[in-house]
Amino acid sequence: MNRIVLFLISVVILASSCSTKFGKILKSKDYEYKYKMAEQFYAKKQYGYAQQLYEDIFPYVKGTTRYEDMYYKFAYSYYYEKDYLNAENLFKTFVENFPTSPKNEECDYMRAFCYFRQSPKVELDQTNTNKTMQLMQAFINTHPSSARLKEATEIIDKCREKLERKEYLSAELYYNLGFYKAAAIAFASVSDNYPDSKKGDEYKVLVIKSYYKYAEMSYEEKQKERFEKVLSECNDFTERYADSKHLDEVNKVKTQTNNFLKNLKNEQTKKANER
Numbered sequence: 001m002n003r004i005v006l007f008l009i010s011v012v013i014l015a016s017s018c019s020t021k022f023g024k025i026l027k028s029k030d031y032e033y034k035y036k037m038a039e040q041f042y043a044k045k046q047y048g049y050a051q052q053l054y055e056d057i058f059p060y061v062k063g064t065t066r067y068e069d070m071y072y073k074f075a076y077s078y079y080y081e082k083d084y085l086n087a088e089n090l091f092k093t094f095v096e097n098f099p100t101s102p103k104n105e106e107c108d109y110m111r112a113f114c115y116f117r118q119s120p121k122v123e124l125d126q127t128n129t130n131k132t133m134q135l136m137q138a139f140i141n142t143h144p145s146s147a148r149l150k151e152a153t154e155i156i157d158k159c160r161e162k163l164e165r166k167e168y169l170s171a172e173l174y175y176n177l178g179f180y181k182a183a184a185i186a187f188a189s190v191s192d193n194y195p196d197s198k199k200g201d202e203y204k205v206l207v208i209k210s211y212y213k214y215a216e217m218s219y220e221e222k223q224k225e226r227f228e229k230v231l232s233e234c235n236d237f238t239e240r241y242a243d244s245k246h247l248d249e250v251n252k253v254k255t256q257t258n259n260f261l262k263n264l265k266n267e268q269t270k271k272a273n274e275r
Contacts, residue, residue, distance in 0.1 A: 034057050037053060038050050042077065051074065068101055075091050079091075085118065109139055175206070175210055180217065183206070187207045200241070201240075201245075211226065212257065220264075227264075234257070238251075
């Protein structure tokens with residue numbers, strides 16, 4: 001018989017055996033025995049089994065010295081199983097149920113960290129990313145002397161970078177689709193929302209390019225006003241980012257804009273004289 005088939009049969013038999021054994025444990029009325037087995041399963045990282053047993057015996061240990069430690073492990077069992085939604089709720093409940101526990105700070109942090117684990121890729125809805133930032137900031141405010149402050153701050157920075165990236169991609173999409181006015185406003189919004197960004201000058205260049213494209217595609221009667229807006233943005237760039245590596249690029253756009261306005265003025269003068 002094929003070795004792979006034999007292996008699969010062995011796995012099925014072993015799983016069936018384990019399931020039968022666990023079923024007997026679960027049906028037992030000896031709650032002390034169930035507690036010991038739950039601890040064993042947790043230690044062996046068999047968190048699914050540990051969860052079921054903890055949940056089954058909670059009513060019998062509530063109010064005892066074991067309850068806090070069990071609830072703590074119960075929350076972590078969901079975290080280790082990557083069920084971050086339930087883990088977050090359990091860490092939150094731990095803090096509420098055991099307000100004087102020495103594990104309180106850790107569980108406060110873990111609650112926020114569970115939201116971070118649920119933070120999706122940039123293109124998707126960032127509700128969990130925003131929630132992560134709120135809870136991590138609350139953690140910093142509540143536990144100002146915590147050893148986890150550096151980690152919490154780094155996570156907030158990562159979340160801000162993700163949100164910044166998402167806004168940038170939205171602005172870039174407007175630009176690629178040819179909606180240049182919307183792109184200019186969107187790039188300016190990214191710059192305003194993230195004033196400490198290392199890419200501030202890049203966003204400003206994209207604002208300038210977007211307004212230039214918008215002016216270039218406009219009706220003639222609107223071009224003067226819109227190219228003047230480009231010049232205004234170029235001058236603002238020069239004042240704010242005098243040492244930027246993009247300064248030559250901006251000056252080039254400024255020169256093109258001035259030439260366009262000069263030609264536009266000449267055309268208008270010529271038409272006026274012809275009348």
